[in-house]
Amino acid sequence: MRRHGWDSGARRWRLLALTGVGVVLIALVLTMCTALPDGDGRSGDAGTTTTDGGKVHGTPVEPSAAPEPELGWGFTHTQYSADEGAGAALRRAEDTLSATPLPQIQHIMGWGAENPEPSPGRYRFDELDSRVDLIRRTGGTPVITLCCAPDWMKGGRAGAGNTDWSRRSLETAPSPEHYEDFAKLAGTVARRYPDVRHFIVWNEFKGFFDDGRKRWNHEGYTELYNLVYAELKKVDKENLVGGPYLVMDSYEPRDTTYASALEGPWGSIDQRALDAYTYWNENKKGADFVVVDGSSYTRDDELLPDEFRATDKLTAVSEWIRDRSGGLPVWWAEYYVEPGDDDDDRDGWSEPHRVAVHASGLMAIARGGASTAFYWNPQNRGAKCAGCLWRSTRLEDGGGALPMMKLLSRFAQEFPPGTRYDGSVRVAATDVSHVRVLADDETVLVVNTLDRPVEAKVDGKSFGMRGHEVRWLAR
Template identity: 60%
Template sequence: MGWRVGAVLSVVLSLALLVSLCGSRSGTRGATADASLGWGMTHTQYSAADGDPSTVDTAVRALSAQSLPQNQHIMGWGADNPEPSPGHYDFASLDERIDLIRRTGGTPVITLCCAPDWMKGGSPGRTDWSRRALETAPSPDHYDDFAALAAKVAERYPDVRHYIVWNELKGFFDDSRKRWDHVGYTDLYNRVHRALKKVDEKILVGGPYLDMDSFAPAHRRYASSLSGPWGSVDRRVLEAFEYWNVHKVGADFVVVDGSSSSRGGRVLPDEFRATDKFTAVGRWLRQRTSLPLWWAEYYVEPGAEDGRLGHWTARHRLAVEAAAMMAIAAGGAETAFFWNPQRRDGRCAACLWPSAEPGRDAPETPPIMDLIRRFGVTFPPGTAHRPARVTGADASAVRTLASDTTVLVVNTLDRTVEVTVDGRSVTLDGYQVRWLDNRT
């Protein structure tokens, strides 16, 4: 995926945002924010910022149709270096992203990643946008500088109430010990937490944004007890969480991310049952903390993290996405963010809105956006849910999640099945995702 802002925003978008940009510094904080936000998305490189007015219009319509939590990083993934040299700030691109969230009625979330080059051994005034450089953590002697930058961001956007500290412990792997430097990360986290709470104690702060990486079942060296037919989570990741959970100065929510596939891109036993990993991870975390659980990213198709998708049909992909969301909810999470909403070239099989293509009208919003919207409305934070009772010869092939009013049903087979769901006969086409009224 891209890392740096690649093009200037369209004049149309800039003019539309002008009024709100003027208020970037002067917003006010409202009542105490809720630590559970529901289902939303993360803005990445080409997220309503591609310079094409048709694409901007498509994105704004898609985001404005329903209020969603929207996450944005402070550097990379569509935002320029916010502090190119000590004490010299450039928030123009971040201003534009935050104001896009505001104008579309979203709940803004900021991920405090990544760090300016001078905080990690680079030269002041220069920015290396290579992936390796971007994902380097600040050096320990600059932890306070990064915390100060976090406070500056919080002061600039007083209406932003939710902050995630760093991203996937990037740059914190200790090669000599072959494990995560959870001590270093927790030190950084604690300094940032204190700095944000000093700006406003009502700001909500979460971490550690760990990638719950897993291995195939045959792996033994770093296997853990958090396992299933889908594989086992790397025990070093669990050790990092345990350390942070004990030594953090405080947190308002817990953040993780991950893929249903194991390392090497294998989905085991199959693409649907592999999503059970999300439930297992959630339940493991719920046993260790009562804090609200967030998934900052979640992936179901091998290669999706880097924008490389396979040969699944749109219907197939939507079914697996729905199964993953159900599994995440079953694990106790009430907040989750879809990654990669848009591509530059318009060809994106799993985006929330497509980029406009020359000579063509703006396309309709893809079904995945509709799924996220409806899932968020049907299963908002605090909603009691359960699996529905499914019977019939193909009952094991059907996944469900039911609230008091609605049942979400997914057929995991590429053929028609007939089952009974909570006492009613239901026919499902291959890979069909269907919503049933549960009030009759």
């Protein structure tokens, strides 16, 4: 879906290439002297990996209570995060994250993490350790997404130096004969980080599309899910596990190719996604929460009827899942309200515009009854970073909170899990078409959807709003 970047760990390899051919040759000679190939493609693994992957890492945070399946509003660590960079910027970023601790997702491979098991039984968790340590230091609730799979589980070569970091490879699912191996890896991860109690199985059904039948291979995913679920519960029965992390794609209303009854002015959800969810829901061994993913725009990047009203799709999907989940909490592992360009960059909107539409998206998710959602943080290494949560820690003055972090933190504070929303907030008739609101007993969030100033009257209070302003009112 042109949205995912990942840190392959290749930055180290790019650096090595820049040091010159001579250094590379010396390194190769030393490698040949210290580690001969073992006939399994695992040359050199002994010096870069370990066999005790399940050994507890660092100092786990002692839980104060049993884990809850509803976490609230948080974000996902992606290719670059706040675990590398300038010292002062790193401290500033940790202060930013600690000010309002949020749930934080980290994948086990890609998006900032190395290949966790380059060869069968040999592990490499340095970068995953670094991300878990960051979450621990900042007081966040850690969530691990169990994706993606080592090469040897999907037809590639084993070995720490043989990882194929191409998108095509990373988005390949484990082969069925390796489903149990992937489940064992999940168990190893759970034992290594015993304070991580929330696990998402796989990401967006990657590699599970059946080209021949033109539909999702929901049978294969569910088989993998059930094996992982059982393994995680064997490690600790209080581990909380969820799936299926399906992308709820939609088509514009006139496109009836894969149309479904789940529709609105924003379009129609792809029936194949609903079929995949239904199969998983009926055949799963168990689940503690349900995970979906999606954007407010269509597969053709259309925002219908406009960028604000398109977020009503998030409400509709949340309600549809809740009606079928048997009471399980609904999570959005990712949600998007701004289409990216061909390079997946989203810098066409001003920051006030972006924050206003994202606020509308969060409101729509909450209104649909979902209790947990994660913002996909597009962090990069430069001074310009549209939608980033903090200034890059590669900059000397980096680490400070940016507008999207301020929105996310405030939303998490004001509307935590269990919030009872008040649907009776009064909005002046002249403002209904361009003002969006969400409220509980104490707070009202107001969004001006227009790019010009307006005079608004909400909850009995009159006030002026700037174009695309997000306003918090105390009740």
